[in-house]
Amino acid sequence: MKDFLTKVTDLAVQKFGAEYAEIRAQKLFKTMLTVKDGRIEAAKQGIENGVALRVLVNGAWGFASVGTFDIETLTSAISDACKMAKTASLKLKTPIKLVETKTVEDKISVKPKKNPAEISVEDKIDTALAVNNTVRGYDKRVKSCTIDYLDLTGTNYFLNNEGTYIEQDKLYVWSRILATASEANVLTFSREEIGSTAGYEVFDVETPEIVGKRAAKRAVEQLKAKPPRGGNFPAVLGPNVVGVFVHEAFGHLAEADLTLSGSVLLGKLGKKIASDVVTFYDDGTIEGAFGSFKYDDEGVPTQKTLLVKDGIVVGLMHNRETAHKFDAKPTGNARAEDFRFEPIIRMRNTFMEPKDHSFEELLEDIKFGYYLKSFRGGQANLDGTFQVGIQEAYEITNGELGDPVRNASISGNTLETLLKVDAVGKDFELWPGRCGKGQTAFIGDGGPHVRVKEVLIGGSA
């Protein structure tokens, strides 16, 4: 493979004058299932082989993606990419440069206890049906259950003209469970996700019974929930909500490409933006976590990146291009969904560091507020406006958990809200998720329970 790929990058450099050329080849195998109310919609299997080529010519990027390893097609694709880069460079003001990195030759194999590629489709169907049976059997008021399952195995090959060559096995196991319940005129909805880079053994921990019950119980309990009051209230955020807050409200702003685009973190490096108890990491090294990998899609080793330390911004997430711009070290955050996409800056496992409070201590001083336990989607804007939808919440009255609340969401300005974090719990959970930024990335996020002095609750009442 190495010699074959070298031929292609050589062509870019020698014939078309590229100052940088990289090639990512993939051989991927996927199994997918969708089970709707116990009916297997289709058992699906597919092969995706393809190649992504990226070149820098006269300081502009050229990218080409083809679904084949055929040498003639690759030759014409790399020439296309180089010509297009040259054309794109016509109006260039500041040529793109890449930070230098150590060249690497490495081969990464995964050694799962249970390799999804070796587990029969029948077994996977049985697991999905077991989840379905748990959900449907939980309560008569559960009206529907949809289960999606995906596993992906295969190998990524990375080579660039600087001498880096990496063969890296890929393994992902993911499943999502959606449950709805209804009673009288109330319709509720609940979502659970499972994700792992370790292997199919994730189902030994997140068993069909555990996950199914979690999804069904929430949908049913939401039936008696009331809508939240709209307005500013103190809140305790659960690890699942803290995770999505760190990811959406803060993380995206600290992706150096978005920082450069003018996110509110621009010019904030070294400055205090959050209360003293706030420390954030983006970590690609956690074994088996959904956002972990060894090398990113520019051949840079992953790492544990400190983003905020005791309330001060100390780092951003980089690719080689932004690292050069900031005169920083690359952090290994360049990721591409597959060969159809260019690598861009993405998060890995993003989380808040735990401190010293127990859950009871976090609640005890709140006269009236909300406990936001589990999220349903979130989004941030460059100006720091964030929104996180909440699928499970409870009132807090006089320091005690009260009635369930449905369809809440929180919003505010990230920087204002981070200064209002006044106590951080000692527990910790990391949750799998998927993030969209024009392409999908598998990520993890989490943290401890956290108390915020006040946050805007969007109520429907």
Place this chain on the structure above:
Amino acid sequence: MAALNQEKTVELAEKTVDFALKKGADEAEAFVYQGLTTNISIERGQIAKSARIIDHGLGIRVILNKAVGFSYTNILKSGEAMEETVLKAIKSAKASKPDREWRGLPTKDSFPSVKDTYDNKIFELHPEDLVKAASIMLDAAEKTDKRVFPIEGGVGVSHLSKAIANSNGVQGFDRGTFVECSLATVGREGSEVTPVCFEFNAERKYDINPEWVGREAARLAVSALKAKKIETKSTNVIFTQFALQQLLYYTLINAVKADYVQRNQSALKDKIGEKVASEKVTIYDDGLFKGGLRTWRFDGEGVPQQKTLIIEKGILRNFIYDNYTARREERESTGNASRAGYLSTPNVEATNFHFLPGKQSQKELINNAKEGLLVYYLQGAHSSNPASGEFSVVATPAWVIKNGEIAYAARGVMLAGNIFDVLMNVSALANNERKIGQLVAPWILVENVKVIGK
């Protein structure tokens, strides 16, 4: 450019079906997709990126004893790969369990003709032409105001073709072209950054105006500066097409899908013939809309696309169906099976969701609203409750309307409510219809929306 021409594509689909039947499938369907996209991208104020993406593949659905198996490959030129993929689909079907509700693949029907979905001119464009268009857009934005920073955008063209064949004799081929130019900007002044502002043109024919897109994206960013917080209250809200698209996509559009209705996930179940919206609201799902971004001759399983009345003057008339959900109710598919290229089996999806326009100009609609909010985009619409239609989202950017005119930008504004209350409270529509994703709609004025501010 495509790996296979029309004749070869259809031939591959038919050969695949024949092979699957020969290997024991009761029914079989083959879908061949080929796409070619060329993009020139703007990043942080300059044109610095180009991309060409060629993606093609073959998706095969087989049925054995009422169990469905699916497999795909992106290797098109090898008979061996096709055969392996068929065998994998059969293996998947055997591993699966019978579906008692399975009542067969679609049968043969004639396809309608569609207008303005293919433009040779798009095919003939060179990357230089795209750089030129991107450059016009960028210059227009930068010339508008110094406080505008174009963060990303670009110009792109695509050429797609699809072919289908199944064991009931369905056979079809269609191709389409797309062109899009877009620009996202922020306004920056002192320490203030605006939310992202965005404008675009997307068409099937080469009929875009990059100069207008650049100017508008810049104008929005400038007018989003100096935003103020507003009070919590119920007020009039004008939703632009962007905001409406985000809101409907996760709520109403799901609620009219037969799949959601049959599985008790839709608040519109059992409401055919009932009033579900203001009498100002008439909506079609129009798979044949002239130049529509989702207009094709046939859907993802070879059923002719059509125009379906969804809401007529506020009364719910129809749901949208694919073949499977239609046959469960012993009716005809409405041609709403959609698939993600060759990678997936068909799913019920809207085509061009057409919200019929009104007669007022944009200005008249704002004037008509008197007091309220003009909402351009929503943040967090995907966190809506898809079953009940309840939403709790951020409106950003949004502008305060005072005395029938736009007064200033608002920040930190949330909207909360239920999509069906919103539809009931539509009081007027503008005449400024445009296409955004699967929505074709004007600006709409809605009374009594809960706005949460400071």
